Amino acid sequence: MSEIKKFLYVNRKAPYGTIYALESLEVVLIGAAFDQDVSLAFLDDGVFQLTKGQNTDGIGIKNFSPTFRALGDYEVTKLFVEQESLDERGLTADDLQEVMYEDEDDDWAEKPSIRIVSRSEMADIMADQDVVLSF
Amino acid sequence: MKFGIVISEGPYTHQAADTAYHFVKSAIAKGHEVARVFFYHDGVNVSSRLTVPPQDERHIQNNWTTLAKEHGVDLVVCIAAAQRRGLLDENEAKRQGKDASNIAEGFRISGLGQLIEMGIQTDRLVTFGD
Numbered sequence: 001m002s003e004i005k006k007f008l009y010v011n012r013k014a015p016y017g018t019i020y021a022l023e024s025l026e027v028v029l030i031g032a033a034f035d036q037d038v039s040l041a042f043l044d045d046g047v048f049q050l051t052k053g054q055n056t057d058g059i060g061i062k063n064f065s066p067t068f069r070a071l072g073d074y075e076v077t078k079l080f081v082e083q084e085s086l087d088e089r090g091l092t093a094d095d096l097q098e099v100m101y102e103d104e105d106d107d108w109a110e111k112p113s114i115r116i117v118s119r120s121e122m123a124d125i126m127a128d129q130d131v132v133l134s135f
Numbered sequence: 136m137k138f139g140i141v142i143s144e145g146p147y148t149h150q151a152a153d154t155a156y157h158f159v160k161s162a163i164a165k166g167h168e169v170a171r172v173f174f175y176h177d178g179v180n181v182s183s184r185l186t187v188p189p190q191d192e193r194h195i196q197n198n199w200t201t202l203a204k205e206h207g208v209d210l211v212v213c214i215a216a217a218q219r220r221g222l223l224d225e226n227e228a229k230r231q232g233k234d235a236s237n238i239a240e241g242f243r244i245s246g247l248g249q250l251i252e253m254g255i256q257t258d259r260l261v262t263f264g265d
Contacts, residue, residue, distance in 0.1 A: 007254060019219075023175065027175075027247050027251070030250075034248070034251045034252070034255065036251070036254075036255065131254040131255075132260075133250075133254070133260070
């Protein structure tokens, strides 16, 4: 398994209400062990997965949003968020939590993992992949 | 062509497992290889051998079990998703101290690594879900 493929995990659902977001993150974490070229996309209600200040006390479901901040340690450093999906939901980049990674090619400088892209850029990103898993 | 299949919705509620079944049968009939089918999210419920649909309805679990027998298709059920939803094979039932197991013949329980591996090793990964 020396071949490296480009994997894109597409997150389209809100973090709670259904299990898709959590079980997507579980695939990403397991998949990180396979040394592939991994990207995550957040669009439609999926953009809510990255919002900051999530509190699930009232619904008795685990708040898994801090896990996104650990993705950098798994060398998962490309989180693409669709601008139009944010706009349609009245969200801005300021509503998203900070997710950072250390760039080993740049003296371990801390850099943001989240990149906001337009819908047409997102289409290009998708077209560029070998494997797209949609959740 | 070598296909990998993901089924991510439950049987009868959703057509995903049916459509995937017809896709896999057709692909094999046309000479393609289906290396593996991976059941995830509610898709794991397809693997329950306690499934008893009305007699005039299709039997989704039996369809897959037969397909596995006839064509050697590897049917893999995600262990984490399965355990959440009360689906255990004999080993897991024993390990978890449960009095019964319910995974049908032809299916096997394994980890998410099998999904990633399938993405790496096949030419196309096709998801049937929502």
